[in-house]
Amino acid sequence: MLPDGTRAETLKDIHEYAVEFFTDILGKIRGQFFPDLPEFLSSMPLPICTPMHILALSEPVTADIIKASLDRMPSSKTHGPDGFTAEFLKASWSVLGTELTNNVISFFNYPFMPAALNSTSLVLIQKRDEELQRIKEKFDLSPGILPIRYLGLPLCTRKLSIGDCDPLLAQIRKNLNSWSHRHLSLAGRYTLLTSVISGIVGFWTPTFMLPKKVIKWVNTLSNAFFWHGTSESARGAKVKWTDITFPKQEGGLGNGDDTFFWWDPWTPFGPLIHYLGQDGPSLLGIPLFSTVRELTSNEGWSLPHPRSEKQISLHAFVTTIQLSHLSDKPIWLIGDKVQKSFSSRKAWSEIRECREIVSLYSQGVAQGEDP
Template sequence: MYQLVTKLKRLKPVLAAINKSGFADIQGEEMRVKELMTECQRRLSLDPLNETLMQQEKGVREQYAEKHKALISFLQQKSKAIWIKNGDSNTSVFHSSIKDRSRQNRILSIVNAQGERVDEQEKITQAFLDYYKELLGTSMIGRKRVKNSVMKEGPLITPTQAATLMADFSNEEIKEAMFSIPGVKSPGPDGYGSYFFQDNWDLVGGETCEAIASFLKSEFGYHERSAEMKLNHLSFADDVLLFCRGDFKSVYLLMQGLKLFTNTSGLTPNKGKSAVFFSGMEENEIKRVLDMTGFLRQDAPFKYLGVPICARRIAASDCVTLAQKITKRIQVWATRNLSYAGRLVLVNSVLSTIHMYWSQIMVLPKKVIKEIEGICRSFLWTGKSLMEGAGAVGWEKLCYPKKEGGLGLLNIAQWNIAAMFKHIWAVANKKDNLWVKWVHCVYIKNHNWWEYKAPQGSSWYWRKLVSIKDLVKQSLNHEEFSNEEYKIAKGYRVLVQEHEKVDWCNEVWARINTPKHSFLTWLAIQQRLKTRDRLRCEFSQHCLVQVKKWLQWRTQADTLQAVLKTVRKAKQTKFRKNVKASSIAALVYLIWKARNELIWQKKVPKVEDLVQRLQQVVKNRTMLVLPQKVKIKDRDCSFLAFQMDQATIEPSSTIPTRPLCSRDSNQREKSDPTAAVAVHTAARFQQLCAN
């Protein structure tokens, strides 16, 4: 351990010097290189045959891709936003996350144990120290040891299991644990994050494993009052439910057991967070129990480990907090300028996962599922938690996999049932847990589980589980289901109905595409861009012609699907196809954006400006996500966003006599600029991609 720590300390000045010389002002460097790249591209557009300018622009563009990637990585590490993996490179999201973390990590004042509010940093620190010293029981003297006779009354692990638990950690286990830590998480006391150890494992892995193994051997062991029984800290109670008969004597004996636990462990029940639930007891008896325990009185339903517990069917009113959690997240994001693609990532990675904990425990009411879906749908289309009317595309279609024409969102109802399959599997395999044992003892007894029928007088929840068991029997081979380890993902795939696959999935959702471009292209294919001409206006046609000329692309296709089909069937390398698909998606987006600016900002677009912007966007995106393995003929190809095509962009009138994708004059444009522009872009982009 000492050798590793010493070497890490010696390395810090070297890393600090590297950081100062190369990353001291990373944001300023990124902006400087971007301005230089823009100027080079402007000069190159005026003199497209200049070889010197081509090479200069290529070098500056590579510098920008490197600086931009470093900046995004820096912001992601600083914000600790692990969920930001896909979506747009929206730095406002990073900055908002950084500000949120800064606010959360600051404690301006606190009430100490004496009930006084303190706001000085030293007093705040001392208040925390005093609280945790008292909480962990350091003030208690002469605690009792764990009684051997008491422990033998409960289940004990076997000697083999004990040996396995207390065995030394192997180097493979230490490496696996180290590599499971996200690199953007906060560094340890030594100042080094997990990225450092992961990237340099060949150099530091051996000494790191040795140091960690030594630390675990010397610093961890049995609790001093539990060494005789070989009990570690994992055996201590946290949140528990204790049951007894409904009389004063039974409760008294229960409290004596808690007192013994307190004297042994030093842990005292928090009376402000502990409660008693009564059933069938007289009021005078209830009063005696409350006076003796000092606990609060509560009624069902109550929350245990974050989930409502009650003896009846769970109602929608019991799940209000679930919708509130989702709405609270949306309220934080509502002020941020997120694109459709950015909101899609948040729905998939955050909002659609909040319910998963509840869904694995209970069958959610249909009303709750509809409410969650409504909130997610509203956020996707409007960025808010509530919306009037339906979305551009139905929720059921959104839940289709991308290869079937959807967005791959989670079908909450089906996922809930798939999660319940796990309980069916546990009962079938008689898993060693209290609930399964109780079910077999009270309900199933000696019956065959797969042929079992729920009695009429049984609870609603049990009857629901039995009906889900019948669904498992219909959908799967129950023998294979029982013998294999069950995964919720497998059950979900069985429940979700398959649909016809679309042939444009790879082109629309290619990795090289900018996500927000892909989303609008998908929306255009669905014919859900809220414009009249559907990208068939004269301006879109001019843009398509110029992009085809830039890409040296000969095709007669004039619809989006036809253009994508041409890309798919072209006898070219995958990389070339992806660059063409990226150009198509960018064209759809930029036409859509140009129409918005025309309608809402009265900014008249020019074909040459739009195509130049497209070239820049495609080139920058291609360099940013450039695959490591690209054939030389592709890397040197003139149109693949690495150097400008020799063809110049023909100047055109700013806009046709008929306004860009305009509506009839007697119709007022709706207030959604995004919806208004999107449709027009799609059609013309379809032509762009045809080649």
């Protein structure tokens, strides 16, 4: 399609349009001399060359230098506006070598400037303070430096640092602190964490890869709020979770359909994701959200051969367990005794620091008498 809207029907029209197209891209060289070129270049703030550099630049460009320069160019180098790559020029040197050499030598021998000078040179435009102030006042804009925030997200040209994630942590703390004054149940806290906090983090993660330390801080804040209702609490859970859910019906742990292999504390080692580390799923070849049932068959357990001491301990334990046909059922294990229901008194008695019985106890305090 020609610029006037008509279609090129003949081969001649196509050739003429191709010549016109590349002429507009490369610029029409009129052969106009620029006798003031040395004075023009000397007026520009260029680095001063040493006499040795001047002598090297003054040497004439020969056909051998041009051919050697072409041979050193990568064959897959990006082609120019004419569409010819270095590989094409090397392969067709016997045909185009003389023409290419004459054009390059002509460029160095004759001081004319092509019409497309402004398209191929770096133009330095001075930024004046008064012009910047005028633009700010006219368009009501405020200058900024990277990283700046756009739609609540930082804009930067590098990987996010921990400092760049301060707005994310501040927003999470603000939400958690606003909920701390409410009397929320564990279910209510869990709902807020999975909906609001997960939504805030999910708004960042499609755009950036958060640092591991930031993710750890988010999990720490969420964990403190879930258990204690405040993000500032550093206390842990009152009962050891590695022991409270240890099913033992019919010598096993149920059928394993509802027990996650990596996340549930179905072994005395606690959650295996913590015991074997974050690399455990890839080292054992077991998917992250596999259930215990998926790792068993009619012949027994389907686990890979152990390659570490912890994996050997895990193998030694699971070989003593037999799955049953019953559903999984978590129970409370406080001390060495299985509890029918949770008792805060027994849990506190298990974790508290015991002291010696005072002598007053045997002298009547136990019978309700005053000492």
